[in-house]
Amino acid sequence: MLQINNLHANVGDKPILKGLTLSLKAGEVHAIMGPNGAGKSTLGYVLSGRPGYEVTEGSATFNGEDLLAMDPHERAAAGLFLGFQYPVEIPGVSNVQFLREALNAQRGARGEEPLSGADFLKLARAQADAMGMDMEMLKRPVNVGFSGGEKKRNEMVQMGILNPALALLDETDSGLDIDALRIVGDGINRIMRKPDKAVLLITHYQRLLDYVQPDFVHVLADGRITRTGGPELALELEREGYKELAA
Amino acid sequence: MTALPTRHDEEWRYAPAGVLAALKALPEAENIAVAAGVTHPLYTCISTGAESKVEIQRYQIDIAEGARCEAFFLLTGGGYKRLDIDVTLAEGAHFEMGAVGIGRGDEVTEIVTRLRHVAPRATSNQIMRGIAMDFATLTMIGRIDVAKDAQQTDAALGAKGLLLDRTATINAKPELEIYADDVKCAHGCAIGQLDEMGLFYAQQRGLPLAEARNLLMQAFVAEAYGAIDDAEWRERMIGHAEAALRGTS
Numbered sequence: 001m002l003q004i005n006n007l008h009a010n011v012g013d014k015p016i017l018k019g020l021t022l023s024l025k026a027g028e029v030h031a032i033m034g035p036n037g038a039g040k041s042t043l044g045y046v047l048s049g050r051p052g053y054e055v056t057e058g059s060a061t062f063n064g065e066d067l068l069a070m071d072p073h074e075r076a077a078a079g080l081f082l083g084f085q086y087p088v089e090i091p092g093v094s095n096v097q098f099l100r101e102a103l104n105a106q107r108g109a110r111g112e113e114p115l116s117g118a119d120f121l122k123l124a125r126a127q128a129d130a131m132g133m134d135m136e137m138l139k140r141p142v143n144v145g146f147s148g149g150e151k152k153r154n155e156m157v158q159m160g161i162l163n164p165a166l167a168l169l170d171e172t173d174s175g176l177d178i179d180a181l182r183i184v185g186d187g188i189n190r191i192m193r194k195p196d197k198a199v200l201l202i203t204h205y206q207r208l209l210d211y212v213q214p215d216f217v218h219v220l221a222d223g224r225i226t227r228t229g230g231p232e233l234a235l236e237l238e239r240e241g242y243k244e245l246a247a
Numbered sequence: 248m249t250a251l252p253t254r255h256d257e258e259w260r261y262a263p264a265g266v267l268a269a270l271k272a273l274p275e276a277e278n279i280a281v282a283a284g285v286t287h288p289l290y291t292c293i294s295t296g297a298e299s300k301v302e303i304q305r306y307q308i309d310i311a312e313g314a315r316c317e318a319f320f321l322l323t324g325g326g327y328k329r330l331d332i333d334v335t336l337a338e339g340a341h342f343e344m345g346a347v348g349i350g351r352g353d354e355v356t357e358i359v360t361r362l363r364h365v366a367p368r369a370t371s372n373q374i375m376r377g378i379a380m381d382f383a384t385l386t387m388i389g390r391i392d393v394a395k396d397a398q399q400t401d402a403a404l405g406a407k408g409l410l411l412d413r414t415a416t417i418n419a420k421p422e423l424e425i426y427a428d429d430v431k432c433a434h435g436c437a438i439g440q441l442d443e444m445g446l447f448y449a450q451q452r453g454l455p456l457a458e459a460r461n462l463l464m465q466a467f468v469a470e471a472y473g474a475i476d477d478a479e480w481r482e483r484m485i486g487h488a489e490a491a492l493r494g495t496s
Contacts, residue, residue, distance in 0.1 A: 048451050049450075049451075050447050050451075051443070051447065071450070071455070071456070072447065072450035072451055072456075073450045073451075073453050073454055073455045073456070073459075075451075076450070076451055076452060076453040077453055081451075082451050084448065084451075087448075088442075088444045088445050088447075088448035089445075090442075090445050090448070090449070090462075090463070090466060091466060091470070092465070092466025092467065092469050092470055093462055093463075093465075093466045098449070098452070098462070099452070101454060101458070101462065102449070102452035102453040102454055103453065105453040105454050105455065105458060106453035109453070141466075158452065162452065162453070
């Protein structure tokens with residue numbers, strides 16, 4: 001589904017990714033762990049097309065298509081979702097309006113009919129309920145006045161509504177208490193644990209992986225994958241720290 | 248008959264010299280007297296359409312004891328448009344205003360208000376929002392006079408501009424002259440660009456860049472109409488502003 005080969009990327013003049021190679025197949029959950037500054041968030045931004053993140057070498061294909069040649073909204077319509085580490089506040093735009101316009105833009109790009117207001121609200125309500133989020137919050141401006149945990153939960157509601165094929169989740173577990181972590185973990189499993197979908201979890205900690213069992217764990221250090229293993233690697237990292245294993 | 252304005256007059260200092268030179272007379276101000284205890288709504292679109300012409304609308308508003316005036320404006324279109332409001336507030340009166348100016352091409356848009364708090368306990372809240380593209384010039388001047396007797400005045404003025412091109416201009420200038428000592432006068436000006444992270448967030452969720460920009464601009468101008476209680480009018484004003492942003496009005 002996602003094939004990344006020898007990816008190099010700069011932020012400004014600074015090289016951050018230095019030859020990253022990674023392959024995700026449909027039905028798989030991968031976790032990327034690594035120390036601060038290793039390039040984890042940069043990987044999410046490069047793959048989703050954030051301006052200012054410049055690919056200097058290498059390739060990334062998504063279902064055989066050249067991901068790096070697509071605009072950010074085309075990547076979204078193709079089924080790529082980035083769960084933001086710091087979800088953005090948009091004053092003056094309600095979640096409902098934002099998501100309905102986003103979903104219908106995606107549907108339009110795929111040649112599908114737009115969803116009616118009533119059908120959209122039904123879908124939004126079901127996804128909000130599943131994440132234990134009050135529908136009233138979805139009527140409020142996007143992420144404005146939301147706590148850190150509510151923002152992360154809102155990312156999962158958005159993911160449920162947009163129903164992507166590939167989710168890159170950038171520290172979706174940070175800022176969550178134990179109960180919220182379980183709800184978010186269950187949400188990821190419910191929405192994304194399907195034979196035709198894949199997930200890339202970017203995280204510092206093992207604890208999310210207790211809820212969302214990864215098939216593969218990778219260590220990202222200094223811009224490339226330095227080690228790959230099964231779920232046991234996450235436990236090993238938690239025990240030993242990155243220093244020993246990243247080298 | 249008052250003398251014709253010049254650029255030495257503070258409230259005309261950003262007006263184009265050509266407009267001032269061609270001005271034969273200032274149009275009469277529309278007088279609005281809001282009687283004690285009454286709430287007077289006012290919704291006005293000052294639109295010159297595609298024509299390049301001069302459109303100046305002046306209002307002289309007197310708000311009596313405990314009365315309210317709730318005034319909302321939209322300025323769009325070619326040439327020179329100016330909203331010029333002079334408001335006098337009696338004891339306990341309230342003036343609520345939301346004004347939006349949208350300029351593109353070489354359009355000039357001016358929103359100029361003067362509030363006279365002359366008696367105690369009057370309140371006012373003014374929200375100005377301006378978007379300037381291309382070579383447009385947009386000016387927001389809000390003057391608030393608080394007289395010596397106007398104790399416990401509570402006046403707020405917020406002017407924000409979105410400067411979408413390097414070649415466009417936005418002038419924003421709050422002017423406060425306060426002679427009373429027990430007052431609250433909050434004022435703020437901010438001129439900036441569209442939030443890049445907000446744009447990327449919207450694109451990542453599926454909106455093409457142009458639609459993402461539109462969404463953020465709509466949200467920006469809608470702030471000026473948030474205080475419209477009448478939902479139908481609120482939707483109508485927001486709808487007109489959206490059409491102006493898309494360039495279809």
